[in-house]
Amino acid sequence: DTAVSQTPKYLVTQMGNDKSIKCEQNLGHDTMYWYKQDSKKFLKIMFSYNNKELIINETVPNRFSPKSPDKAHLNLHINSLELGDSAVYFCASSLRGSGVYEQYFGPGTRLTVT
Amino acid sequence: RKEVEQDPGPFNVPEGATVAFNCTYSNSASQSFFWYRQDCRKEPKLLMSVYSSGNEDGRFTAQLNRASQYISLLIRDSKLSDSATYLCVVVPAGGTSYGKLTFGQGTILTVHP
Numbered sequence: 001d002t003a004v005s006q007t008p009k010y011l012v013t014q015m016g017n018d019k020s021i022k023c024e025q026n027l028g029h030d031t032m033y034w035y036k037q038d039s040k041k042f043l044k045i046m047f048s049y050n051n052k053e054l055i056i057n058e059t060v061p062n063r064f065s066p067k068s069p070d071k072a073h074l075n076l077h078i079n080s081l082e083l084g085d086s087a088v089y090f091c092a093s094s095l096r097g098s099g100v101y102e103q104y105f106g107p108g109t110r111l112t113v114t
Numbered sequence: 115r116k117e118v119e120q121d122p123g124p125f126n127v128p129e130g131a132t133v134a135f136n137c138t139y140s141n142s143a144s145q146s147f148f149w150y151r152q153d154c155r156k157e158p159k160l161l162m163s164v165y166s167s168g169n170e171d172g173r174f175t176a177q178l179n180r181a182s183q184y185i186s187l188l189i190r191d192s193k194l195s196d197s198a199t200y201l202c203v204v205v206p207a208g209g210t211s212y213g214k215l216t217f218g219q220g221t222i223l224t225v226h227p
Contacts, residue, residue, distance in 0.1 A: 031213055043158065043201065043217040056214055090157055100213045101146055101205055105157035 003027050004106035006091050012112045013081055020077045021109045023091030031055075031100060032074035033092040034066060037108070043090070049074055050096055086113045115140050118204050120218035127225055131192045135221045137185040137202030146205035147178055149187050151198045152220065158201055161187075192225045199223070 004025045013019055025032065033056070034046040048056035049068040063079040074091060091106040120137045127133050139147075147164035162169065164176040164185055175188040185202055202218035 033213065041199070041220055045214050045216075048213050050213070055212060094213065096213075101148060101163075101203075101215060102160050103213075103215065105159070107157055 004091060004093055004104050006106040006109050010110050014114055015081055017081050018079045020075055021089055023074045023106055025072055025093040027093055029093035029095050030071050031094050031096050034076050035090040037088045081113045083113050086111055117216050118202055118218035120202050120221050122219055124222035124224055127192055129192055129225055129227055132190045133192060135187045135200055137218055139183050139204045141206055143207035144204045145207050147185050148203040149176060150201040150203050152201055153198045194225050197223055197225045
């Protein structure tokens, strides 16, 4: 009965590979997000989708491509992985309207690029 | 200047102590403010919203000073379970930022017996 789930939890891969992270929420929320937390612990938003529509797209390399097949799922595909992509990636969700800033985060995916 | 700045700490306090964290933000048009909490190697969770009039939730009190662009969090009677990183969060102004949270670096708190 996990509210926001992510898979995989850990991902170790080599430079140049392509990988995907999946996120699902069962809270009935209509807005989902991807955040990146780097080694200095700064948490920065990357993307946001509302009802499958992209509404926030921060300055992120084109190698990162989010996809939202429906409002309960938001996946992140990363092409040509680089060492600097190593970080913890958090998915989050919220309900548009007054609760949009009460975001529920998934457990994170710890990505290590070697 | 960073959008949201916090003293990273760490703050080491004994159980029962009162501790306060501060946070400053650079955009005077910022519209909403929050404190999130992140336990070690876990996800962030909303602790409380911050209102202009100040608000309290049990042992936690949040204050906002718009004139000084300053937010604070006060924890009274600290418990061991309060040990965590406290993240100051600011919402930028503007419709294109809808849903966007800007996080500070976080302040590490360790409460010891």
